[in-house]
Amino acid sequence: MTATHSSRMLILGSGPAGLTAAIYAARAGMAPIVVQGIQPGGQLTITTDVENYPGFADVIQGPWLMEQMQKQAEHVGARMEWDHISEVDLSQRPFRMKGDSGALYLGDTLVVATGAQARWLNLPSEEHLKGRGVSACATCDGFFYRGRKVIVIGGGNTAVEEALYMTNHSHDVTLIHRRDSLRAEKILQERLFAHPNIRVMWNREVAQFVGGGEPEGLVAVDLRDTTTGAIERFDTEGAFVAIGHSPATELFRGHLDLDGDGYIKVEQGTTRTSVPGVFACGDVMDKIYRQAVTAAGTGCMAALDAEKFLAEADFEATPQPALQHA
Numbered sequence: 001m002t003a004t005h006s007s008r009m010l011i012l013g014s015g016p017a018g019l020t021a022a023i024y025a026a027r028a029g030m031a032p033i034v035v036q037g038i039q040p041g042g043q044l045t046i047t048t049d050v051e052n053y054p055g056f057a058d059v060i061q062g063p064w065l066m067e068q069m070q071k072q073a074e075h076v077g078a079r080m081e082w083d084h085i086s087e088v089d090l091s092q093r094p095f096r097m098k099g100d101s102g103a104l105y106l107g108d109t110l111v112v113a114t115g116a117q118a119r120w121l122n123l124p125s126e127e128h129l130k131g132r133g134v135s136a137c138a139t140c141d142g143f144f145y146r147g148r149k150v151i152v153i154g155g156g157n158t159a160v161e162e163a164l165y166m167t168n169h170s171h172d173v174t175l176i177h178r179r180d181s182l183r184a185e186k187i188l189q190e191r192l193f194a195h196p197n198i199r200v201m202w203n204r205e206v207a208q209f210v211g212g213g214e215p216e217g218l219v220a221v222d223l224r225d226t227t228t229g230a231i232e233r234f235d236t237e238g239a240f241v242a243i244g245h246s247p248a249t250e251l252f253r254g255h256l257d258l259d260g261d262g263y264i265k266v267e268q269g270t271t272r273t274s275v276p277g278v279f280a281c282g283d284v285m286d287k288i289y290r291q292a293v294t295a296a297g298t299g300c301m302a303a304l305d306a307e308k309f310l311a312e313a314d315f316e317a318t319p320q321p322a323l324q325h326a
């Protein structure tokens with residue numbers, strides 16, 4: 001028999017955004033259900049050291065932080081379902097969703113916290129050295145490369161911003177781009193070219209990341225000249241792949257308004273989407289900050305926005321006593 005799960009607030013995603021929304025909703029007595037997706041805990045479960053999440057003087061581990069967030073959400077009354085939503089119907093309330101397990105989920109409100117995934121080059125050596133010199137987030141990991149020679153790969157705004165950001169930590173930053181011009185905004189390009197500690201290597205792509213040392217870490221990259229095909233080795237201790245992110249919003253195409261890059265559009269200063277009663281938080285609606293703490297912050301906002309929406313909907317649905325006239 002197909003299981004049906006109903007809740008005042010259904011939350012899709014169990015990263016920092018979804019779990020923070022769950023903590024706030026549970027403490028407001030809404031008994032939220034969190035559908036965890038195929039990556040319970042979200043992106044932080046694939047990293048190691050986290051040094052910028054407030055509240056911890058020591059370096060903590062990403063998977064441990066997410067375990068704590070899940071425990072906290074469960075402790076205050078949120079329920080976790082290990083399922084992945086593959087169909088949505090947002091045309092009427094309660095919103096209806098179907099999971100890969102066959103279960104049906106009904107929510108008076110819906111909080112979408114399905115996150116985003118960094119795009120990678122998809123080289124076997126990249127997978128092997130992720131977290132050991134190869135990263136997709138300079139803001140997150142740049143600090144670990146203080147005083148080291150690093151490269152940033154890409155040619156858009158993200159790559160240029162990451163290269164500029166890395167000059168806070170390194171005096172030797174090289175931007176690697178496979179074409180002979182950048183896509184980034186002009187103003188960013190001007191700042192990049194004017195920076196004395198950044199150089200650009202044009203027409204180059206990474207053929208392979210090279211590991212070495214004990215414990216093993218990145219020591220070099222093999223760069224292919226995209227015009228001649230020639231390969232040269234380039235020494236570096238840190239590589240930041242900055243070729244963009246893909247928000248997990250395919251499911252919502254045609255149901256919610258998305259921007260040109262596929263991120264869910266929200267009303268400025270809120271988490272309200274184009275469908276009343278549906279709220280979005282975390283990386284799925286934020287292509288600028290993309291941090292655990294900002295995801296948690298918008299998760300809190302989504303729960304509060306949903307709670308307010310329900311209170312107003314309940315008030316409208318309740319017959320009000322006639323006003324007494326003197």
Ligand SMILES: Cc1cc2nc3c(=O)[nH]c(=O)nc-3n(C[C@H](O)[C@H](O)[C@H](O)COP(=O)(O)OP(=O)(O)OC[C@H]3O[C@@H](n4cnc5c(N)ncnc54)[C@H](O)[C@@H]3O)c2cc1C
Pocket residue numbers: 012013014015016017018035036037038039040041042043044046047049050051052053083084085086113114115116117118136137140141248251281282283284290291292293295
């Ligand atoms: C390697 C790495 C290191 C990082 N290091 C740091 C750091 O040090 N500090 C920092 O602040 N940030 C760091 N970040 C960024 C941080 O992880 C993200 O900003 C944050 O996780 C975003 O949280 P989120 O809840 O929006 O989404 P995510 O963490 O992406 O979680 C998305 C969730 O949605 C679920 N989901 C997706 N689709 C569905 C579906 N159809 N049905 C149900 N569930 C679904 C997934 O299973 C997952 O649980 C790092 C990111 C990476 C990749």
